[in-house]
Amino acid sequence: MKLVINKSTKKNQMKNLYQILIGLLVMPFIAHSQTAIKAEIIYTVSGAAIKNGVVLIKDGKIERVGTAKEIDIPKNYTVVTSKVVTPGFIDARSVVGLSGALNIPTDQDQLEKSSPIQPELRAIDAYNPEEKLVAYVREFGVTTMHTGHGIGALVSGQTMVVKTKSGKIDEVTLVPMEMLAMTIGASVEGNFTSPGTKAKQIAMIRTEFLKAQAYLQKQNDKDTAKRPAIDLKYEALSKLLKGEVKALITVNSSNDIMNAIRLAKEFNFKLVIDGAAEAYRLIDEIKACKAEVILHSTMSRNAGDMINMTRESAAILTAANIQVSIETGFEGYVPKTHVLLFEAALAVTYGLPYEEGLKSITLNPAKLLGIDKRVGSIEKGKDADLVLFDGDPFEYLTKVSKVMIDGQWVSKN
Amino acid sequence: MKKFLFLFIGLIICANLSAQDKPVAFKGALIYPITSQPIQNGIVIVQNGKIIAVGDASLKIPSDAVITDAKGKVIMPGIVDTHSHLGGPEGGDYSAALNPDARAFDAINPTSDGFKKALAGGLTTLNIMPGSGHLMSGQTVYVKMREAKVMEDLIILNEKGLFGGMKMANGTNPMRGTGGFPATRAKSAAMDRDLFTKAKEYKNKIDKAAKDSSKLPERDLRLEPLVEVLEGKRVVHFHTHKENDILTAIRLIKEFGFRAVLHHVSEGWKVSNEIAKSGVPCSIIVIESPGGKLEAMDYSSTNGAALSNAGVLTGFHTDDGVTDSRLLIRAAAMSVRAGMDKEKALEALTINGAKMLDLSSRIGSLEKGKDADFIILSGDPFSLYTKVEQTWVEGKKRYDITNPADKAFLVGGFKVYSSQREEYMNHEDEIGN
The missing domain is CATH 3.20.20.140 (Metal-dependent hydrolases)
Structure with missing residues (x-):
């Protein structure tokens, strides 16, 4: 998404203009892709598991992770709830x-x-x-x-x-x-x-x-x-x-x-x-x-x-x-x-x-x-690669409910 | 042939009579008898290799019984693996596509440590099949996981007086195209039909000679077992994957009126109603991912749910070494994960397999008078964390997880397995499309 400013030739000016236009078109979607995941257990893996936690996702990255008490979910975030969340x-x-x-x-x-x-x-x-x-x-x-x-x-x-x-x-x-x-x-x-x-x-x-x-x-x-x-x-x-x-x-x-x-x-x-x-x-x-x-x-x-x-x-x-x-x-x-x-x-x-x-x-x-x-873990600044489960991730009868890569849902569900 | 069988019956009866022992009672477990409702805090009593009583806490335990506390445990029948290659079975040698005369019985190593692996997985009865790669690779063997020195120690005679079925296959598996093997599906079916037609004629000659044995045709080792197939005594175990091949197998079964079980049945979910209508049971495999060969591309773990919901008698198998004998219970769990009813999944592990082998009067459920084949689990059969703690075969404890020598076969380790080469080879054979 980086806009590269090239030498100011006419062709490049046009190209830049297009890139800005595309950027403007894409921006609202990115804003929409801001997601909050509320979960009973978040296995951050890098630290202790968080009970009743929230992960905030912005622009494909993990913006914040913590307990539901610590984190106020901003209004424009789409909220998804899950039993368990792990890193991808x-x-x-x-x-x-x-x-x-x-x-x-x-x-x-x-x-x-x-x-x-x-x-x-x-x-x-x-x-x-x-x-x-x-x-x-x-x-x-x-x-x-x-x-x-x-x-x-x-x-x-x-x-x-x-x-x-x-x-x-x-x-x-x-x-x-x-x-x-x-x-x-x-x-x-x-x-x-x-x-x-x-x-x-x-x-x-x-x-x-x-x-x-x-x-x-x-x-x-x-x-x-x-x-x-x-x-x-x-x-x-x-x-x-x-x-x-x-x-x-x-x-x-x-x-x-x-x-x-x-x-x-x-x-x-x-x-x-x-x-x-x-x-x-x-x-x-x-x-x-x-x-x-x-x-x-x-x-x-x-x-x-x-x-x-x-x-x-x-x-x-x-x-x-x-x-x-x-x-x-x-x-x-x-x-x-x-x-x-x-x-x-x-x-x-x-x-x-x-x-x-x-x-x-x-x-x-x-x-x-x-x-x-x-x-590799659920930490601020890392890629928003997450897996949502309806129970203990390892248990036979638990199902993967959603998968996210770079802030985008990629699973069929 | 018949004398041979009586000899086996004699040997088995002898083995049972020698085991005159005290009754053993297992008390306090959650019992899944399978053919009746689960019993909380139940009791199972076994003696002389048989189940003598199953009931709730009010069941009277004989005063001389050895009582085992099984509180918090789960007891269910020993698992029936309807399709295994443990012990290094062999059948056809690729010299011909149809080998009804070849018997896995003659090749299996009865002391293979693969059987210890089966016990660690809670398996008590196996249908050991020759590898595939042929239209008909030979006769299969029904075995119990008893202590064994010779094959006679392992085999189990079924309700038809036989200890095995007949392995067949269609689809790409036998389509080798050279050396007398078919290269197309139509040729495969034609070759099957040709042989069954000959077997029918042979059977007619035998039937006509019923009153005059001098008119009996010459003995034919290829046709004799097929006469048993045509008489409905010997069950055909039919390897098949794709929708069209499944329907072809059913067409052959109907045309010649034999009894069969469809095996693998990767695309069974596509034609579950047609299979149900045919009345042919299915023994399915549960694998980690689709593909690996073209015929398994549309494999789905929803197969168990689709088939059992359609009313098909459904069982599971390992096809060991394709999947592992220690993980057959997991196959049922993965099917439940994909929508299969829990009760049906338990039946599929036990009584349904017993029915497919014509052994349901002896095994597959916990009922008075049946063989004392059962397993003690640490918890829910469908939980990852549950372990098979004990496996009992005909009243004898054959596996105990607290015994390090037994547990080694569950876990593996240095120089635990020694005779796996034969099974490995067989897997390679199996994978040769």
């Missing part, structure tokens, strides 16, 4: 929007199998904001999603952070390049003729990272003539080596988690351990290397690389002061995606404290993704 949920890791519900080649863009290491693949070139599953997860309260390239390649590509609203890609994108998605594990061997072994997987990653190191060094050469030609692959890997983006490595077995930790140490990059089925066995090691953790869906199956998963992982890691963000991750068949809310709910029944359950799908992933200034 943030899926710490998904492929929704790249991997579609149809599950046919034309809607599967999460994994390019032409080569096992392709960090240059950008998520923004593939994400489909109008995908059916985006709307589906939005109805269950997911307002922000870390999505992008999937599991199953050593480096499958880049990830991004989006708001789950409908719209043009630029309008829904929060972070165009969030992390580099990597996988070490059995799934990689199923997708490529080589690597065919664990040892080869690590050897191939190390080889490319060494090349990236050399590339980065040459790029920094004072003599511009000695700098190598731009290589998109190594440009992307350089961002990792420079610490500009994190590595999101999907690893589940203990030895694969250790492989990821060793790589992070050797190449000094920021590590996010994703999946992390056996992370509960390696708490000291994970803490020592300061890796962050995104935990697999609680309903995952005890099978394959995840044979030793426990539904108590979120509780165990949280108790050990490792901050947990729960993900829906990737599903290859039916169902095509999990529902984030239900995964956190199940974790709560396996020992994760209630408020930590809410944090695992709000503030924790916001921090992990570096977007906590915008989203």
Whole structure:
């Protein structure tokens, strides 16, 4: 909505005039979109829950939050009442929007199998904001999603952070390049003729990272003539080596988690351990290397690389002061995606404290993704991304009654 | 064939007779007998693997009974999973599209730790099916979650004297297009009809030889189980998703006059009245999201409500590993969330499944004389926070959440599950469209 004042050419004057006119037309609607939500319980997540609270929303942002006694609702605000309000949920890791519900080649863009290491693949070139599953997860309260390239390649590509609203890609994108998605594990061997072994997987990653190191060094050469030609692959890997983006490595077995930790140490990059089925066995090691953790869906199956998963992982890691963000991750068949809310709910029944359950799908992933200034809690100045419930959000029979993104109602109801 | 069956009956009776034990009474729970009204502060008494009495607080407890205080708990019948792949069942091997001769019975590992997972979910009876991918992938097995060493320990004979049904599938699932498999829906139905026509002729020959056994046709392992199907003894479990495929299945069922249960039935809500009119029951799956394959795009969690409201006998299944045996009660809860009547959802977990397997005279409700298959819950069956605390099969406590060795199969953990590879493989098989 910012009006950019350009040089005073006639064309630009006209353009400015239009922008002002559009602005004037839109303003009354924005005024109308000022909303007050009264609720029996507001889980701010950043602070204590507020009983009989009010959230004021203005221009897409949270204007105020507090008790009904503290806050007088201005007359021109539309008042909506709800039993429970939570921040919009943030899926710490998904492929929704790249991997579609149809599950046919034309809607599967999460994994390019032409080569096992392709960090240059950008998520923004593939994400489909109008995908059916985006709307589906939005109805269950997911307002922000870390999505992008999937599991199953050593480096499958880049990830991004989006708001789950409908719209043009630029309008829904929060972070165009969030992390580099990597996988070490059995799934990689199923997708490529080589690597065919664990040892080869690590050897191939190390080889490319060494090349990236050399590339980065040459790029920094004072003599511009000695700098190598731009290589998109190594440009992307350089961002990792420079610490500009994190590595999101999907690893589940203990030895694969250790492989990821060793790589992070050797190449000094920021590590996010994703999946992390056996992370509960390696708490000291994970803490020592300061890796962050995104935990697999609680309903995952005890099978394959995840044979030793426990539904108590979120509780165990949280108790050990490792901050947990729960993900829906990737599903290859039916169902095509999990529902984030239900995964956190199940974790709560396996020992994760209630408020930590809410944090695992709000503030924790916001921090992990570096977007906590915008989203992840109900605080003044943050984006008005909210979910309204007719009861305990986690309970089976409770329904999501409304979802708001950037101050606009986006749910069917 | 018949001798074989009697042998099984003998084995099962022996097992029951050996369990001469004291009556066990559970006192103070909210009891859902299913076939009658819920009982507040009720009593269930079991002995020798059977329920001997169910009633309110006034029920007289035998003086020698072992009394368990179940105050604040909920007791309901053990859950019937009408479609599972636990234990590594196999059927057809893709050498042919129709494999009525293949028996899951011959492949299942009776000591699979998958069954511990089922117990943790409160499941006491399963219909274990061969994977799909075929028009007819083979014979299914009805099992109880008993302690087992061999398959004979697990199976349960139903009212028709059989311990399984026949698995069929239509839609894209069997449409492989090569190696004798159909590539179209019309060809799929034609191949089914061709086989059933042959089975009918075979049955006619057997019927004609009733008075003169020398005229009996040669034994045919492919046609024998289909004769049982045509006689209404062996139930066909028919995997089907889309509206048109559902109606095709019903058309075949009517044409050949066999008994069947429709499975998955993703688009059942679109044709719930037609299904109701046909009288064919539905065993449905509850999944987290639509899609994943084209046939499941219009899946809706309102299926349970739509079908049961239309008057269809509706049950639930896990299709484990597609969904998890520990979460079948949750499937019912999610259906209630989407509008299904609570009472109907409880019936769908228990008695309706029992009816689909011709086992309702033995299981599916808490009634005097029925098998002592029941679960003790910590609270409301439809609450997230409720846990299955105990699972009893034929009067034996098979799962107790306070026993760490049992609880491990609920929670998971390091080296808890060992023989899941077979189930995983089966899931992969199942997902091959």
